[in-house]
Amino acid sequence: MTRGNQRELARAKNQKKLAEQNKxxxxxxxxxxxxxxxxxxxxxxxxxxxxxxxxxxxxGGSGK
Structure with missing residues (x-):
């Protein structure tokens, strides 16, 4: 479980990015x-x- 903190940081970063896009x-x-x-x-x-x-x-009529 060494990546637990990394996942949380990436999730927070992504939420911040989405909030900026929808601002x-x-x-x-x-x-x-x-x-x-x-x-x-x-x-x-x-x-x-x-x-x-x-x-x-x-x-021209119908043009076909």
Missing amino acids: GKTKTSATSLAAKKEADAEALRQKIAAKAAKAAEAG
Whole structure:
């Protein structure tokens, strides 16, 4: 059992490192995460619609 102290020191060092990594991060709630996903999905829908409108204006059709 010569490594008992080493393990404890490594564990404490790792906990300190993880605490530093998570220091500036904010935790998001499930509702804010769902709102972000919905906002991203809406932005993607608008982007696809704009691309389709541009293709229809050029007379390209479906583009396949």
